Amino acid sequence: MDKLLRIQEVADLLSVSVATLYEWSRQGEIPSVKLSRKTLRFKESAINDFISARSTRSFTGNTHSNALSLPVSTGHNKISSPHSGSDSNIEKIIQRAKDEVLAHKK
Numbered sequence: 310m311d312k313l314l315r316i317q318e319v320a321d322l323l324s325v326s327v328a329t330l331y332e333w334s335r336q337g338e339i340p341s342v343k344l345s346r347k348t349l350r351f352k353e354s355a356i357n358d359f360i361s362a363r364s365t366r367s368f369t370g371n372t373h374s375n376a377l378s379l380p381v382s383t384g385h386n387k388i389s390s391p392h393s394g395s396d397s398n399i400e401k402i403i404q405r406a407k408d409e410v411l412a413h414k415k
Contacts, residue, residue, distance in 0.1 A: 313342060313350040322356065329399060
């Protein structure tokens with residue numbers, strides 16, 4: 310049986326905020342297990358698959374996939390800037406990347 314990871318563990322692993330994980334889970338972007346109204350967990354194997362799917366792909370102009378390749382940090386080389394940790398900036402970057410992929414498909 311898979312180990313279930315707490316939301317903070319996954320947030321630390323992916324270098325994203327807990328709020329981002331809740332949003333990704335709500336949107337179906339990342340697989341999660343809802344144990345109760347207030348308890349969300351993530352299967353370790355599903356998170357590993359999530360990371361692998363995004364860290365091994367590079368943009369090659371493939372128009373057959375809706376997957377967005379996102380950089381994944383192991384936490385060792387975190388980028389520090391005055392805006393680090395700002396969910397709105399992260400969301401803007403993600404949206405801009407999605408818009409670029411969609412524009413390339415046209």
